[in-house]
Amino acid sequence: MFLFSSLLLALTGAVSDAQPSTAEVRATVERSIPYIEKQGLWWIEQKKCASCHRVGTMLWSLQAAKQHGFTVSDRLQEWTDWANDKALTKNDKGQLAGTTNKEGVVQLLFAAAPSDIDPETRKKLIGLLREDQKPDGSWKAGGQLPFQKRPQPETDAVSTMWLTLALLTAADDPENQKTIQQAQQYLAKSKPGKSTEWYVTRLLLAISQKQNQQRDQFIQQLQSLQHADGGWGWLTNDPSDALGTGMALYALRKAGVDIQADSVRRAEQFLISTQRKDGSWPVKGTKAKKKGNIEETAVYWGTTWAVLGLLECLPQ
Secondary structure (H helix, E strand, O other): OHHHHHHHHHHHOOOOOOOOOHHHHHHHHHHHHHHHHHHHHHHHHHHOOOOOOOHHHHHHHHHHHHHOOOOOOOOHHHHHHHHHHHHOOEOOOOOEHHHHOHHHHHHHHHOOOHHHOOHHHHHHHHHHHHOOOOOOOOOOOOOOHHHEOOOHHHHHHHHHHHHHHHHHOOOOOHHHHHHHHHHHHHHOOOOOOOEHHHHHHHHHHHHHOOOHHHHHHHHHHHHHOOOOOOOEOOEOOOOOEHHHHHHHHHHHHHOOOOOOOHHHHHHHHHHHHHOOOOOOOOOEOOEHHHOOOEOHHHHHHHHHHHHHHHHOOOOO
16 A cells, blocks of 8 residues: 555655545554654664754654554653753753753643643743743744754744744743733734744644634645645745645644545645655755755654644544
């Protein structure tokens, strides 16, 4: 089935009209889990870094898979505790490491429901997000993100949206309310981006804030960016890849788009038919200097996002 679907996609540039079965989706996710665990653990042991493109999405995707009944490593809690501790430990400059990796902290927060994490740890992690907000309400993207192949203001806007999404999960905390308000004022003036991720985070914000009219608007815009092969590129004009497609599928399903919808069905089929034998997906680098090459870190990030998107298509 995998080989036939891949050949069909290569020859026609289109996907099958058939609705992918639950068994096909589960098999695709299951094939990815060993890759995510192996390469994620390698990063933890060799790099000792809870970076935004690695450990955060590793834990998020594995926790989501576990919640859907998949078997994951019994070391998952150990890895989660390590990442949380790492974010709250001072680096060699005397800063809490998470303040320079806020996007990764967001992923740690989304990796577990509030009831699944120590309340004090969660409060400290959320507190890291309030640090370094600029007077205009935005945050500067951290780590390697400013070197991505999209305009710097867009990268900052996307980071600001991710941080706002995490802060909104604790909007009842008075300490967060002013920070959220300032971010919302900045984002209200944010121009549409060139990346699928911009539309994804904007849609997730509309969902989180119960802005139904804007939600429907961004659903339509995101669907209009879907390519003929069923996928999305990380940049809207790029060829389809697992990173853009996984993000888009995740957001559309969170927005309530039906599992039977054409956009969902075609995205599922794209991911099922393009997965590699080792459970990963080929993804070109998101950095400007490496945009033409398939990069290991982009492959990993794309694979975790493909899993997050596909899991949203499974019964709870």
